[in-house]
Amino acid sequence: MVDLLLIFIGSALVNNFLLSRFLGICSFLGVTTNLKSAAGMGAAVTFVLSITSILVWFIQYYILEPLGLTFLQIAAFILVVAVLVQLLEFFIHKRSPALYEAFGIYLPLITTNCAILGLALLIPSKQYDLISSLVFALGAGGGYTLAMCMMAGLRQELEFADIPQSMQGPALVLLIAGIMAMAFMGFAGLAPM
């Protein structure tokens, strides 16, 4: 139980996917203009991450390793991610058209979010069992959502700030991301890598 908690904290805070692994930065810069869409994106990514972790675990230990095909990891995992996102899109479009409208282009864009493939590749390298993989993915999703919402909140506040011209737009966002990453370094040592 303590192990699982440590894995969760480790992937959510210590090795936050956005702020210390620097995975999935494109959505970090693109979808954080308002809090609502940032939270929605966080929820969608968390969902894809957790399903991916389960599928990836089965593919790794029941197909790739027994057949000695671990070199196919990337190809197989990309397949999983693409299919999952497509499935999610069908499902959301059918069950909640309003949410589908709100996500817009960002839903298909999850396919190319490197946080997902990063997670898929990390799970075999960490030799987690199935439950640990799922907890790892949930932690990753939680940490991603947290960082997204923090950034979105900050950017909403900055909307009316008097920002020098040379710092407007991505320049300031990247600076903020850097400072947030430094702050997250404070979590180092809280849980094992």
Next chain:
Amino acid sequence: MTGSIIAAAVSMGVLGVLFAYGLYWASKKFAIETDERVEAVMRMLPGANCGACGYAGCAAMAEALVQGKVLPNACGPNGPAGAAKIAEYLNIGSGDARQMVAQVACRGNELDPRVDYIGINDCRAAHLVVAGPKACVYGCIGLGTCVEACRFDALTQDELGVPIVDAEKCTGCGACADVCPRGVIKMVPVGDTFFVRCNSTIDVRTKRTLCKTGCIGCRICERTCEYDAVHVTDGLARIDPDKCTGCGECAAKCPTKCIEPQGSVYEVRSAG
């Protein structure tokens, strides 16, 4: 070696087929019946996604049209002809469609600004902070927020920052009128009517010290008009476009030349 190549091909092939079948099943199970009319109607809309109809975009508007929640004339940019086309396709009434055009109720203030405004280059911001830098607090601020709001490139600015409407390009969507913090831009029906290019309702004596081009509320136009179309209230003449016949008598007699025909701003200023 050969073994692993075959194993790789087979395992990836099986995975691919499995996933493909899963997606096929999902696309059947979660299939959404789309109304083909929605797409047809969407093609008849301008596709600018200006939002003037109150819907999120042309796609949402098309859906609302097909469901009968809204009449085709709610789309300003489409104009009466476009609305009639959609109405005919959907076999419904088009509503009372009138083509609107943006008119600017200010000719610009040449006097020295009241304050030096250094800040966000946006009329709304300037209006919030110091009620705008210009001497007149009713007229055009001239920072061009309306020009940015226009999706159809119909607005340009003259040397005083006042927007110039290109009547050919203006679709009447009203986006510029919505963003103007002073309400200087008014939407009026297209026609040969005249328009008062002043927005100030401050008392006339003060107005004459603040602006050389505005309406001075002298009521000459009101007395001149034979059709009861012009009325002066709060020191500002207003023309009822429904009654105006476009005779031009009021414009000819106006001492400040503040009454101009629709579209004249574009023609006169771009020529000069």
